[in-house]
Amino acid sequence: PLAVLSPSSRRPLGAAAFPPVPSSVITSCISEPVFVGSAFDPAEEKLYFFFSEVGKEYSFVDKLKIARVAQVCKDDVGGQRTLQKRWTSFAKSPLLCQLPKQLPFNVLQDSFTLQPPGGADTGDTRFYGVFTSQWSVGSESAVCVFQLRDVRSVFAGSYRTFDMRSQQWSQLQEKHSDLGKCGLENATDAVLVEVKKSFLTSDSVKPVGGVPVVVSTGHRYSRVVAMTTQAANGKEYTVLFLLTESGFLHKVVLLDQGPRVVEEVQVFTQPQPVKTIVLSSSKGVVYVGTSEGVTAVPVENCPSYRTCTRCVLARDPFCGWDNSRKVCSSLGSSPTNMAQDLENGNVGKECPRQTEAEPVSVETFLNKAVRLQCSKLSNLATWTWTSPGFSSLPEEIFLQSADGSLSFLASSDTLGTYRCVSEEGEYREVVARYTVRQKAPPRSMRPPPTTAVQRKTGVNPPEDTRAEEPTFTAEPPRDPEENPTREPASVSEDETIPYEEETGSEPPAHDYRLPAGTDFAVTDETLDPGARKDPNQTLKEKSYHSELVVVSLLLAVCVCLMMVGLYRWRQRKPGLKPSPLVSPRESGEAKGSLESVPSLSLEDSPSELKVLE
Structure with a gap:
């Protein structure tokens, strides 16, 4: 970006590359600059560059950074003898972004140019800049808006001149009409010598309204884009998309009562350096580019507001409640039948038939922890829990978490009804209702006989026959006397x-x-x-x-x-002696007893077999 100080290139100014600039030219014009953006004024054929540098016009011990805007004419080709190959139309001016009686936000982080509607005066072009302070110890930032006609007026005013002997800047006693003008390529050497040492304006460019439009003490913004949109009442509103260093994208609408954060979108889970941010108004998308890729974030997310209350309280200029379809949708679909109130958020007027939340029954055992959930209508709302038991119970037994949930220990005293009330501005709404009851103890199950x-036997029947x-x-x-003839219990006769x-x-x-x-x-x-x-x-x-x-x-x-x-057959066989295990006396007795028994041999019963009865 430093190459814009050199007129040696004949390429169109813009994003194209430029040849390097001699260090003497850089040293004489700016000091340690950090460029953040540029803009083109087609009416005067001028280019404007936005940057921060170390201010040499102040004598401070530390390096004082100054936010600047510089101008260069598009057709500037340098002087004939003096300022050869150097700009003859270069001039710079401080950008002032400051709260009353406060240190200024002196470091410019980003800039965005918002063109006026077609056919309007180009002097209505606005420049939105994100500023931080070099003296800030926290996450502080501000957004200031500058108008093109104010920039033109400052560059057409008085200038300071640099004294080579004292090395100090001083106010010019008279006004020179050639300073900050275009077409000085044929000017005399005396005029160009004065231009060479008088390129710093005496006045600063002040923001519209004299104060920043957005001041944040909890977020450090790094990028900004802006657009305008028409609300349901026909009024134009400006919407800013501000990117924080922690990876959140804030959608801020500028109302008459002041800025309001409408939506917060987490673009990155982990903070990472953002290379660029681009707004496409025709597609309704904000593109955020990093070294890893590009993320597209839509400018409106109306379906996320599921009730008329949330749709109206969001005060999103892109969204309105469609009474015919009972949904929150974009104004482009049906702008004449939309419920919307950006300035006051009057829900009672825009949503007259709103019903309270349905009661939810919660059953629990005694001495068990109970947690009741509650969701806010927006981040600007506050929670309030109400219950008939709060008046007689100590506050220590109830714990309200940061997410709005209420936790306590179930007992006979804490059973009852609870309501969560969300309050935003002057509007109150019951967003959750609970009835906490004691759950009946489980019944004891008898084992099957x-x-x-x-x-x-102690043996279980098979698996398939147990049932x-x-x-x-x-x-x-x-009692035996009560039934003396009782028979033993048995299975049925069948x-x-x-x-x-x-x-x-x-x-x-x-x-x-x-x-x-x-x-x-x-x-x-x-x-x-x-x-x-x-x-x-x-x-x-x-x-x-x-x-x-x-x-x-x-x-x-x-x-x-x-x-x-077999024994009888062995006794009748010739030559077979009695068993030595039987005495002769016992043998005779056995023989006499065996004679009375019919023989089983085939010789004694040749034809039939007799069966003993």
């Missing part, structure tokens, strides 16, 4: 077959029938009709072990008979 088979087993319930013991009828003998030890004197019985109340088994299936399961015992006994009898027959 075990079956008689489980009690007797189908009948449930047994315990009955209290009865489900079991007595073992005596099958084998004619005593029941084995593995019989699954309930023993006499048991206190467990199957009742109709505990049986699940849908889970009863087929009687044939139950009979088969009940008699399985009995059949196994009967088969085992029959097999043992057969083995015994075969042993006896």
